[in-house]
Amino acid sequence: MTVMIQVTDLNKRFTLHNQGGVSYPVLTDVSFDVNAGECVVLDGRSGSGKSTLLRSLYANYKPQSGQLHVRHQGVLVDLVTATPRQILTIRRQTLGYVSQFLRVIPRVSTLDVVMEPLRAQGVDRDTCREKASGLLRQLNIPETLWHLAPSTFSGGEQQRVNIARGFVVDYPILLLDEPTASLDADNCAVVMSLIRQARERGAAIVGIFHDAGLRDQLADRRIPLTSPAKEEAA
Ligand SMILES: Nc1ncnc2c1ncn2[C@@H]1O[C@H](COP(=O)(O)OP(=O)(O)OP(=O)(O)O)[C@@H](O)[C@H]1O
Structure with a gap:
């Protein structure tokens, strides 16, 4: 078993400087590991x-204390102490992050938006185009839209473009924040199968899924979080 993520005694609190400096803990002494080929919810x-x-x-976010190790090119690196340059390299090569929202860049075509993370790894344009097209097709984005910028797309279409972008690179670690939030059942099933394929090729996956059915189907393990909440705010 290869540990891909190792979270140790993580503590994170937020301080609202523009609201009288009120401060509250959100993560308290959180510790867990995620292995290659495991989907943790x-x-x-x-x-x-x-x-x-x-x-x-x-x-x-930078925690107040604790360690956040991720395996990057065979070595566990602590993100808390990594330099900004190291973090950019780790993100480019190792860490995929898919949220439910697409950051739309005006005038950049859907195909280019999806290809970009693979291009950033130095992969040739034809290979990138092939992989991006395959994912867009799988995610039911009509070919007539591929050369348009996704700024005018529906919420669900933008979300599917974002998923294609997140899965275009075979990242060793995938972080998924509600990737199916506004998808219909058919597209949800496509995303589930992409997640399963990633797990089968050995990716370590950490996900948030509000749909209890999806959680049950995907979770190899669950990490319970119980924030001390804002009643404790100073
Ligand atoms: N950037 C921020 N600045 C200040 N407080 C924040 C910030 N981000 C999150 N919080 C607070 O931290 C707490 C946890 O928020 P978070 O979004 O992580 O919860 P969550 O479990 O993902 O919630 P949900 O299921 O509703 O999406 C909340 O009380 C939120 O108000």
Whole structure:
């Protein structure tokens, strides 16, 4: 078993400087490992810190204490102490992050949006185009839309473009924040099968799924989160 993610005694609190400096804990002494080929689901009520934990694993948030190791090119690297340059390299090569929202770049075509993470790894344009087209087709994005910028697309179409972008690289680690939030049953099934394929090729997956049925089908293991909530706010 290869440990791909190792979270140790993680503590994260937010301080609202523009609201009298009120400060509250969200993650308290969180520890868990995720192995290659395992899909772990974050469990907890709304506000328990699921997205905060996922964003911390993508190095968007810096915890107050604890360690966040991810296996990058065979070595466990602590994201808490990694330099910004290391974090960019780790994101490019190792960490895929799929949220429910697409960050739309004006005038960039759907095909280019999807291909970009693979292009950033230095893969040739034809190979990238082939992989991106396959995913767009699988996710039922009509070919007539591929050369348009996705800014005018529906919520569900944008979400599917975002999923294609997230799966275009075979990342060793995948962080999924509600990837199926506004999808119909057919497209949900496509995403489930993409997640299963990623797990079968050995990806370590950490996901948030509000749909209990999806959670039950995908979770190899659950990580319960119980935020101490804001009543404790100082
Ligand atoms: N950037 C931020 N600044 C301040 N507080 C934040 C920030 N992000 C999240 N929080 C607070 O941290 C707590 C946890 O939020 P988070 O989004 O991680 O919860 P969640 O479990 O993902 O919730 P949900 O299931 O509703 O999406 C919430 O009380 C939220 O208000």
